[in-house]
Amino acid sequence: MRLSGLQKDVLALYRQCIRECRKKPEASRKHFQAFARTEFEKNIKVDKRDFSAIEFLLRKGRRQLDVYASPGVKDIK
Amino acid sequence: MFRTAILRSAAAASRTAMRPSAAAGRFAIAPASRTGSFVPKTVAWQAVRCYASGSSLEKTEVYERIKQLLSGFDKVNDPSNITESAHFANDLGLDSLDTVEVVMAIEEEFSIEIPDKDADTIHSVEKAVEYIVSQPDAN
Numbered sequence: 001m002r003l004s005g006l007q008k009d010v011l012a013l014y015r016q017c018i019r020e021c022r023k024k025p026e027a028s029r030k031h032f033q034a035f036a037r038t039e040f041e042k043n044i045k046v047d048k049r050d051f052s053a054i055e056f057l058l059r060k061g062r063r064q065l066d067v068y069a070s071p072g073v074k075d076i077k
Numbered sequence: 078m079f080r081t082a083i084l085r086s087a088a089a090a091s092r093t094a095m096r097p098s099a100a101a102g103r104f105a106i107a108p109a110s111r112t113g114s115f116v117p118k119t120v121a122w123q124a125v126r127c128y129a130s131g132s133s134l135e136k137t138e139v140y141e142r143i144k145q146l147l148s149g150f151d152k153v154n155d156p157s158n159i160t161e162s163a164h165f166a167n168d169l170g171l172d173s174l175d176t177v178e179v180v181m182a183i184e185e186e187f188s189i190e191i192p193d194k195d196a197d198t199i200h201s202v203e204k205a206v207e208y209i210v211s212q213p214d215a216n
Contacts, residue, residue, distance in 0.1 A: 011177050011197070014177050015181065015196065018177070022185075
């Protein structure tokens with residue numbers, strides 16, 4: 001399956017999320033990963049040609065990642 | 078494997094050498110200093126990395142480890158579908174996010190970092206094995 005540039009961006013963001021998860025304490029790593037997954041799945045139905053919506057969600061996701069990547073955030077429910 | 082066996086026996090030897098000296102150390106100084114020089118020697122030996130020993134991994138071993146990893150991944154539709162040529166999406170029923178997770182898990186398993194450009198091209202067990210074998214740092 002060939003992916004568009006935007007689709008690659010989405011996967012790259014997800015990859016970045018998993019990388020950040022690994023920096024979290026061992027016990028809460030699973031929670032962060034599950035949270036990232038549900039955040040992506042919330043928008044799984046967005047049409048792949050709806051570029052502006054996907055771009056908006058990407059920006060939102062990156063901002064969210066920045067917030068949760070801060071070392072002060074140790075666990076997530 | 079041979080190296081770890083030597084290391085283990087060396088560690089055991091230093092441990093047994095330490096024990097009598099702890100008891101004797103209070104009375105005699107000579108034996109304590111002898112074991113004292115023995116212990117750093119094993120530590121120094123451990124710090125040496127055998128760069129000459131086989132660096133690249135065997136294809137079958139890589140496949141076995143990836144198979145192990147995939148069979149522990151609960152989203153795989155059926156563990157019996159994991160074959161050397163299995164495609165993550167078509168044969169194992171994984172979506173694109175799962176594929177990313179698998180590639181990241183492979184990355185962790187072989188302690189390497191796969192850049193995004195290469196990670197996007199890994200869609201099957203075959204491709205993953207090929208990539209790992211071509212990486213000299215993988216272990």
